[in-house]
Amino acid sequence: MAHHKFLTRRLFFFSLALALLMGIVSGPATSQSVEGKSSSNFSDAAQQARTYISELHGIPIEALIITTDHPTEYRSLARKFQVVALLDTRPYGDGYKMLYT
Secondary structure, X not given: OHHHHHHHHHHHHHHHHHHHHHOOEEOOOOOOOOOXXXXXXXOHHHHHHHHHHHHHHOOOHHHEEEEXXXXXXXXXXXXXXXXXXXXXXXXXXXXXXXXXX
């Protein structure tokens, strides 16, 4: 399971770095902090990501906080995505980033 998580994150970061280098990603440069936001104020994609990661890795949903939730566009692909990042707040917890269509 840990090997799959490593490959998923590695592929995502490689894809994002390549897109940034090619200048095809646009969108806000800053993330939205969870401070002052209830979970109902986040996008449906963020809520789905939180549930998915919780179930996939057996993490209590209360331990996962949404740290990033914003749209982005890959102009060369003519596609828009919702960028979602989660943080496992337990000791030794991981971070997760996903793109949702």
